[in-house]
Amino acid sequence: MAGPRAKGEAPRIGVGMMGYGFMGKAHSNAYKTQPYMMYPPVAIPELVAICGRDKKHVEEAQKRYGYRKHYTDWKKMLDDKEVQLFDNGGPNDAHAEPSIAAARAGKHVFCEKPLARTAQEAKTMLDAVKKAKVKHQAAFNYRFVPAVRQAYELIKSGKLGRIYHYRAVYLQEWIMPQYDTPLIWRLQKKLSGSGALGDLGAHIIDLGRHLIGEIESVSALTRVDVDDAFVAVVEYESGAIGTLEATRYAGGRKNHNRFEINGEKGTIVFDLERLNELEVYWVDEEPKETRGFHRVSVTEGYHPFISNWWPHGHIIGWEHAMVHEVNHLLDCIVNDKDVAPLGADFEDGYRCAVICDAILESARSGKRIACKY
Amino acid sequence: MAGPRAKGEAPRIGVGMMGYGFMGKAHSNAYKTQPYMMYPPVAIPELVAICGRDKKHVEEAQKRYGYRKHYTDWKKMLDDKEVQLFDNGGPNDAHAEPSIAAARAGKHVFCEKPLARTAQEAKTMLDAVKKAKVKHQAAFNYRFVPAVRQAYELIKSGKLGRIYHYRAVYLQEWIMPQYDTPLIWRLQKKLSGSGALGDLGAHIIDLGRHLIGEIESVSALTRVDVDDAFVAVVEYESGAIGTLEATRYAGGRKNHNRFEINGEKGTIVFDLERLNELEVYWVDEEPKETRGFHRVSVTEGYHPFISNWWPHGHIIGWEHAMVHEVNHLLDCIVNDKDVAPLGADFEDGYRCAVICDAILESARSGKRIACKY
Amino acid sequence: MAGPRAKGEAPRIGVGMMGYGFMGKAHSNAYKTQPYMMYPPVAIPELVAICGRDKKHVEEAQKRYGYRKHYTDWKKMLDDKEVQLFDNGGPNDAHAEPSIAAARAGKHVFCEKPLARTAQEAKTMLDAVKKAKVKHQAAFNYRFVPAVRQAYELIKSGKLGRIYHYRAVYLQEWIMPQYDTPLIWRLQKKLSGSGALGDLGAHIIDLGRHLIGEIESVSALTRVDVDDAFVAVVEYESGAIGTLEATRYAGGRKNHNRFEINGEKGTIVFDLERLNELEVYWVDEEPKETRGFHRVSVTEGYHPFISNWWPHGHIIGWEHAMVHEVNHLLDCIVNDKDVAPLGADFEDGYRCAVICDAILESARSGKRIACKY
């Protein structure tokens, strides 16, 4: 997964983590797990500091995850010379300013998705990291699920031929009334900038761009009364067409990030609820008598991600993709590689924001909107 | 399923069948099976005559299925006094004229879908049957799949509450090059009027109208170079939003007519490839520990369709829905019932055509198109 | 499926059907459907007579299915010269005597399974049909499910290599108290001779013999208080080992006749509840990246059974296997072919009975019992 591994002592990268909620926990776990699981490590992340607004909580998080220091002001953390990588796991309204400041301070930046609340905001972030010549990664972690990487390789190698269709949904249910979900920042438009579109839609837009290519236009509908569920039909530059949909009002769908790709030579299906599996169909490579969807268990050691974990057939969980993602970023930093196209960089984050804006514009105007990057 | 069954001898209805291809075979099978399987029969169809252009083939079909006579000119068949029900299983370009003539001749009309090649054409057919006061049924046979009927009853009874989302696809693969499909009429635009849209799309548009309600607007894309695959986002009058897609270039999808409905209180999923099953999820009727999608095997005798067939757990096939559909029409004829809303009538066929036209118009113009019935 | 089809008029075979219950209905449907679906027909069954003890019911059945005559005494029906094929769809205690008498009267015999209540009884039947030189078929209809035939061909062709394991269950639920099942003959030991063992176990024993080969020994347990559920481990002459289990107390299992076969080169899985599908895994014929269980939809026209029905991807139901089975028997009769090994003959029925006896003996004695044929 990473390139050639360091001989002798692996280089150390000081991490400054912003946020101690869900993402703070998931990212911290990735930094703690990577050195002994992605082994030998391409680099070793040092847990320098964690930052958050509430002193009591951030102190507890410091101790829980083993950070050396804590800050309640992200500006102070960015002054810390030991911090080389700024990890922005804060709410969407706190992505732009700290990330830009970090870039200006010469820190590499790893920022949660959606990169920003608008394309314009994302553009300022992209400009900043490019100008500062730091590494930048947008946390589209599903690119690092083993089965998704496998789909990516199959498509890039031409095994599916020309792509005709991409249909993707990201369906959840947890904000339906019966779940008594507290009003976290994700559900406050002021803080998140969007609902299902930014939280879920951004993921499937990114996966579509990663797997199929650039999106040319969108025609969409949204339902703003109930969160901001959206449906859209999209055209890809390659000529493929597709559907995109995200909602958090789909009863029974726990974390149903699913895509299906139909190509000239085959079909691929993925579902995050069974992330260790990939379904693949070959149109005419097999005898008719046994042709059918292959339910591929992506749990064998030939896979560059899986080889780091357990033997044949031992499944991994949701957070493992983040360990691969962190490892990729560390590899890019210490070996001066590009984050894209395997990972998503801020350019990807920006383009995703352009598409989100176009979806909202199409829903408002009733017109097909061309995406201009 | 049918209402009160006839005492003593069931009335007999003379059938004149047009077409001896796939649909001619399927409809003939339905007429032959209904009397001893939908038992006791509400009416007994008499196989009076079969009609087709090729004399040799129609003679063979007459003998094969046991019709008493054959015709090579549908006008002659419509002159036959013994024919009370005209079954139009011909290609799409032969739907309007014979069906209208049949209505004028006082025959009940059962016509394959899509009812017509355009809304305008469909309107002439609707006007004719209404004027003639004959029974009219459009062959949207999937309304008669037991699991679909079950979904319909669940929704109508309010069990799902307000409906949020309807997502439907009808995916097939059989015209992909590797299948060496001959150039049948279904693939000739002159005869069919459309490709995937009329052949497959019409089915999922009809199911959406049947289950969710009237469609208000569509925004769509088509790909005319490869058949006429389409994708669309739709608004229902009820406020629900959805996606529709049909293609015959989806490798591995044999007959994948699938819908998912998310409502306030639950979710329902159906897939024609496993037509004996229905997936149902209740949002908060069950303890968390065992809450999940129910994989319901719709193969038990409590179901009004299934009770006609085999004991508990013996699955039925694709053509059985057509037996139920024919039985429904016979029941409507002899007991003077309305074909709709359980079955689709020509009004449904016409409205479906309006939506197909709107999809094409939206794809052409790039605008959201309101459906005007 | 059948051999070369008759040119001109197909020969006619007069059928005398005993029984008008579930099996009478299913067999009658097969005779009525075969001529126009297995087309052109190898032979045409004439519905000469139906026989049953209750005059009112048998008269109704005669009319319902279109038999020319009815009898209330099977001996009289066997005197009928027009009856060439005796179809025994009666309860298990009425298998031996009428079948033997039919053979002696020179009728071909098609008898429901289990062939007899004991191996000894089955042997008298086998001796009778061999002596009479009539065709004899035991109604192990699952040999005629398209997916099962496909599994058979894959194994016989050597594609799976040496077979290691056969695990089969036949699980149902319908006699559990909540289903309020009436006390039909199937549930009365006096009439049926056995419960789950004869009704369900016989099917999976036969499929194991058909697919894997002869059984050498069994070690078994039964539970007689609740029906006669049994579990057994078995050795095949080929060296394969396996498990067999049948019960009618498995909640949720509607008609779960499932087997899995692991061979040197691959694995095959079948489940009657999804009888249009077959799962196949090849151990090392495919690249690792896409190796996995193939979910094969056995619904394409290359298959000799499916080609008779509907186009690509239109599934068939439970009773269709019986149409294939009847067609096979007619083919054997008119073309003087052997019913086995594609179908099961009375030799198969007898050997199945030997194994059932051995299971009971092992359960009683606690010892591994060698099967002696």
Place this chain on the structure above:
Amino acid sequence: MAGPRAKGEAPRIGVGMMGYGFMGKAHSNAYKTQPYMMYPPVAIPELVAICGRDKKHVEEAQKRYGYRKHYTDWKKMLDDKEVQLFDNGGPNDAHAEPSIAAARAGKHVFCEKPLARTAQEAKTMLDAVKKAKVKHQAAFNYRFVPAVRQAYELIKSGKLGRIYHYRAVYLQEWIMPQYDTPLIWRLQKKLSGSGALGDLGAHIIDLGRHLIGEIESVSALTRVDVDDAFVAVVEYESGAIGTLEATRYAGGRKNHNRFEINGEKGTIVFDLERLNELEVYWVDEEPKETRGFHRVSVTEGYHPFISNWWPHGHIIGWEHAMVHEVNHLLDCIVNDKDVAPLGADFEDGYRCAVICDAILESARSGKRIACKY
């Protein structure tokens, strides 16, 4: 999951780990993850020492996982006063002597399964830990899979009523020739004492005892030429009957530890390859129209294991069960609780060994063997 959590600083337990292979890695990961994931921790494991025969490898493992010291002689490690908990992750032939010595030295003992190569060997281990009054846990980690715990609670609460059937298989494929598996200790009878029986069979025997109750007798077959695959029928003291099977020659089965339990009121199905799911069927608690197997996603915060990890719908991996298992043992140590019945103790390990011996004896003798504990 654990009982009341410690206030203030959690107690620390010094761990001495024997083995640095697959199990050494998995156990070390559990000790490293537990303190910040099972939060606040009931106790904090201190990674005191790791032990293995090869100095170079054990030094590398020490550094990789962060142990303070290493040993090449387990006896020396047992002399280390800082070691309070001895974790035996060595091969099967190194279970008894070190574990007994550890107990005598007053260390708590956590030993991998199967506990020993024979019941007699297991008995000496059980006697030692009982005499020493230390905590003892046998690493039957699947008891700690969230879905398995859920099944356990459902059964214990009486929700399934009387249990009729338990059918379990543990199927793998990785020693089939195409996988070029190296001759690790697991495949050497001298070191492992058994093959599929001890490696896989022990797991399903333990789960059966955990979920259903004690086993009374077994009738079995083994195939010693190809590993030692076995099949067995078993009687439980409760009257339930079942089948057990394990093989490593089942192509396509990656890690297929599956059980199905049929009870008076419902059915439960589990498969380790989809360990985040549980299938549950209620016999008569639901309306017929929507009755079916529930596919329960065991990924919600109500579950005492899941609440430690991620939000709603984020699946966990194989190794997470081991984190729960380690946490349970630490809880038992610091709060003086019994390891059983939630976890497996050495009594469970011993009884499992008795059953393994009985399986071999039955296969050899052809007789049903009573299990005597």
